[in-house]
Structure formats: C-alpha cells, structure tokens
Amino acid sequence: MKPQPHWPRRGLYLITPDEPDTARLLARVAGPLAAGAALLQYRNKGADAALRREQAGALLPICRAAGVPLLINDDWRLAADLGAEGAHLGEDDGEIAHARAALGAEALLGASCYNEIARAEAAATAGASYLAFGAFFPSGTKPLARRADPGLLRASAHFGLPRVAIGGITPDNGALLVAAGADLLAVIGGVFGAPDPTAAARAYGRCFETPSP
Numbered sequence: 001m002k003p004q005p006h007w008p009r010r011g012l013y014l015i016t017p018d019e020p021d022t023a024r025l026l027a028r029v030a031g032p033l034a035a036g037a038a039l040l041q042y043r044n045k046g047a048d049a050a051l052r053r054e055q056a057g058a059l060l061p062i063c064r065a066a067g068v069p070l071l072i073n074d075d076w077r078l079a080a081d082l083g084a085e086g087a088h089l090g091e092d093d094g095e096i097a098h099a100r101a102a103l104g105a106e107a108l109l110g111a112s113c114y115n116e117i118a119r120a121e122a123a124a125t126a127g128a129s130y131l132a133f134g135a136f137f138p139s140g141t142k143p144l145a146r147r148a149d150p151g152l153l154r155a156s157a158h159f160g161l162p163r164v165a166i167g168g169i170t171p172d173n174g175a176l177l178v179a180a181g182a183d184l185l186a187v188i189g190g191v192f193g194a195p196d197p198t199a200a201a202r203a204y205g206r207c208f209e210t211p212s213p
C-alpha cells in the first residue's frame, strides 16, 4: 500500500454531537474546530440518510477552511460521495478492506477495536489508518460502550499505526491515556457538553504537553 499523505497524528480528535439542526451544528463546531482539532468526525446517530448527507456536506467546507480532515462515521460510501478525507468504521459498519479498495490508499480509515488486540491486528492487516480503543471511562454519550484498559494502548504499539482513545475523556483524565500510548483523544461530551466548548477543546492540548512515549 502507498504511504498515506501527511495528516495530524497527535492531538484532539473532535467528534460531533447528535445535533438535528444543521445551522446549529455548524455554529457549535466552529469554535472547537478552530481551537485546535487534529481531525473532525461527523457522527449523528439520530439522523436519517438525507440529514447525514446534508450535515456532512455542510461541514466539509468549514473543515477545509480550517485545514482539518473530515471523517464520516459509519458510512464510507457517503465519505466517497462527498469527497471527505475518510471514514470511521465499527464492527457493524462494513469492512475496512472494502473501504480501502474503494477509496484508495490516501483515504483515512479508522477502525474501532474496542478492547480487543485481535481486532486491531485484523484492522491493521486490512489497511486501517488508525486503531481506536475504548471506552476508557464511563461515557455519557454511549453509556453501554464496552470498557477497555489503558494497557491495551501500550500493547498495540507494535502495529505502527496511530492509536486513538475514546470514551469519557476529559482534559483531566486524557493525559494518562497519552502516557499509555494514545496519539489522539476522541471526544464528544468533554467538548460539546462543556459550558465553553471552545475553551474545553483548547484544554485538551495540556494532555499532549509531555513528549509521546
């Protein structure tokens, strides 16, 4: 496989909240995006296909203007149709290998590995761009998410892919995941549930102040 283009492999990986109003979604995302997100994932579990297309399409120009890659949750075909940089796929969202074959070597394709090294192994072999583990902490967004141990981050270093941590991550608990090997911290509630989402997004920078292990 061709090496992937440069993309920020360390920092805050911002994920959108379930916001039904597109104008409001853009207004909510603008500040945190400008505050220093490495990646943005469009995720709206309450939207139908038409709204997802509308909202992801509306996010694309603001991501381009900010220089932040846009990934689409669950739906690599929508990412391809819109010309977004990539997609994030979980266990019910299709095969990384199919998405890679369709989108090409330059697409950013993330894989949920939950709490399983075997899943990480399979995703790495299939051509994933990064491996996501979690939930590491209780998540208000996804209360039933299975839980993972930070040791998994260390144990997956040998795949040579960026490791993403997700689930209940705050500016206060994120540093321990970075110390355990997380390259990117994926966050919804810690930013969009905060009284000042832009300040909250900026606060995650603290988690990355020590050099990566």
Ligand SMILES: Cc1ncc(COP(=O)(O)OP(=O)(O)O)c(N)n1
Residues within 6 Å of the ligand: 013, 041, 043, 045, 073, 074, 088, 089, 090, 091, 092, 093, 110, 112, 132, 133, 164, 166, 186
């Ligand atoms: C970066 C990142 N990691 C994990 C997930 C979860 O994906 P999935 O298990 O498919 O669950 P849903 O997000 O679809 O509810 C993610 N979206 N992003």
Ligand SMILES: Cc1ncsc1CCOP(=O)(O)O
Residues within 6 Å of the ligand: 134, 135, 138, 139, 140, 141, 142, 145, 166, 167, 168, 169, 186, 187, 188, 189, 190
């Ligand atoms: C999609 C997902 N997968 C595991 S936890 C989670 C939700 C993350 O959101 P939050 O940062 O609010 O816990």
Ligand SMILES: [Mg+2]
Residues within 6 Å of the ligand: 073, 074, 088, 089, 090, 091, 092, 093
């Ligand atoms: Mg999914």
